[in-house]
Amino acid sequence: PILNSAISAVEIALWDILGQAVGQPVWKMLGGRARRKMQMYVHAGGTTPADYARNWAKAKEEGWTAAKGGFLRPRGLVVDPSRDVRDALARLKAVREAVGPDFRILIDLHGFPTPPMAVEFCAGAEPYHPYFIEETTQIEDVDELAHLRSKTRVPLATGERLFTKYGFAPICARHLVDYVQPDVVHCGGILELKKIATIAEAYRIQLAPHNPQSSVSTLASLHVDTTAPNFAIQEISRPPTQFFQDLFRGAGPVFKDGYALIPDKPGLGATLDEKIAAKRPYVPANRPRMRFADGAVTDH
Template identity: 40%
Template structure:
């Protein structure tokens, strides 16, 4: 069997699908994308694709090494995201050839269903009432884990009022859903090393599930200092690429939960390796996924077969397309806050290729940019 063709599709709202075709007619799908840089990743996919056209798609690790190490410059968000989506598609092909889901080839299942956590951000910087209403709706749907972001923009050293405003909002949220529901907080790297310990100190009594990216992830020592300053579990990893980048986080005990993104970190097998590394440090995995249904499908394979799994992120769009509605012949279904372990071969879905035509766009989605009101300086998103 040989790889003969690469095809990419930019799909609304901000996704990039990849289809790899073999000379035996078996096709695999992946989702290589960087939010706001879709067309750049698309070009990288086709550049890397030229390296492995004609190769056997079954040799996944060899092809990964070839794409990653086959040039002088390695790593980074763009290259690793392109490799990730290609690698997902190769696993999809392999699973279809052998007639089994990817999780079965990685050792079998560790659970029968996969716990999901839901975003509760109905609007940017929601009011207390809007936030609590959204949370109660998700709980009514059966979710036992939620996530909400801290509001923006924030100053390097911000006011007491800013801290109190957010803490009071989270306190109201905790009151609204009770003590049986886990609530994670995404600091999104928006909070400075000066302010993160202050926010964490004030939030501790409301028992967050974890604080995600309390500071920017580039400085692991800084994150480790934040982790030592609070009893709240720290999560990070969506902006880290390859198992090598996670090594320092684990060695310096900078996080209790790792969040590799399977469309950025190197793909399915890289995440499997990261999970194995993390298990040695009693650290769990909660894969990052604000993307589309192929990224979700890849996450579900890993969620099924690793023992140290916490919960799976999913954005849950109103039209259900993030679960594959319309795009897949059979969409994933969330029941009482869980998805059953997928049993179909490969990544567990069949793409409705006629339907994806209705979602195609030019790939021009870009991340929002925030500014401080008083001086119009750029704030972290």
Template identity: 45%
Template structure:
């Protein structure tokens, strides 16, 4: 019997239904073998670039199941799509349920690594988890060991904090907000942060995002002057070029530090985690190496008592990747989200979008990733490369 995407998403994969573990603690070796016994083989890959910066891949199989993956590599979307397709010749005819083995081959075999190459592996890895979940009739988080929470805490994001924005977030049940630091002098950033804290009061958790715009000297000045504000974290105060700069910051402030959306793989995160240089790790699962690698980063963070707050300015497919990860990760703290209710978004994913209410996201409950990509809708917003100015806006 051919297993179709429709059957999988409807939870009608009766072939393996009776073999699922009911404890929520993971899949037995026997069940994994039954997945392999389906004879799944990869037959093709296809990429889709959707404005403004979404990179999707579909991984096709001989049993009619198609896995959906997503990559993020801002300003290198075309290169990332090409890197994804470079892997097709390696993957054709391979068993998509052997996720770890394929990850290791795609990462270890090439001479060059990083950037679009790692983002390409991320997208493929996510798609393979989607295939496995559909084949077994289980949401991905169940395959990762089962949910350790009933819902997923989110935090708000805003370019500025005003009384109106704060009131709106409170009405949505949001209890933590990350605010973008204003451009300009360190003094202006300090004044803005103090104004925001006064506005939201002492109990609302307040974080500040810097985009790596400060020099190390400026960052130390800022962190010193906001010590008394009890910030949730300061995110990316400096660039990731020199880990010793982060060691200097860590030694000179008690304000929690967060970073990671531009750090790739467990090896990239290791010095930040093993040396306790950050308090919150923020990998982007669509660029750091996929779900397989994010799980290892989370385990390393857990060993060092560091919490996870994955990067998440994605459309619905990327957001659902995060939610599966968040559900099954013990040291998860809160998730960055955005609005998934535009008509284009709903049409692009045929209504299968994250469900957010009262400051929490619901656990995804459909098999695999739990969404689809409508190719006709995707074609309505073709990607257009944009070259930005040299005045601080990366192209």
């Protein structure tokens, strides 16, 4: 994964350099647009059902038409399967009541539920019509995903931990998901993302790139999205803050009514201000790990 991420970074940079050299945006070099705007979704969360309802309603008020959250949130980082599924479904119910029937609810399980937890949660989620449920299982076990697929009718998505077209081809060939979620900064870069989208299209699977990243990866993803016939929806954590707007000198996608428009400028369409970047050095993060009641570590 680390090597592939490094390759992705270099590949994205080379597309930007090429586009600036020939005076063309990346999307045009990929074959041209299939659409002029791309539907986006933001992140929304909370702790209690009331928190979730309030935060998702706020996202809707801001003009977004879709959002994603991790509804399975163990109390105190200690996993209790039955209790945690009940809590998650209570949050989901509150969100659906807060945003109404047309708002698109996307759910991320981060791959940590046990198979029985995943089956139980997906069954309970059906009445609330999620747009998709992401990473219901550990993607390393494709047969586990196939087992869940046979047990649920909700749309499934996966892909942030898959790399290159070879990681996605078996998932697509077996129709194990409805949406593939390659991440442009990990899967191999812009051209590899385009190839993955094409493989998925052959199996009538839609593209929903993973992207809780920066404005650069958002732009790189959108350049592929606008060219892919099977594009569905694009992730973004939140619109760029003032810092990121200054960092990229005001360039980048324009967000309106839940959609994004990308620039026609050469390359990716953004220029980095290195002086502003130097004001925000990297700070290592410490993420606590979730555990079962007996102390065993679970993935998140």
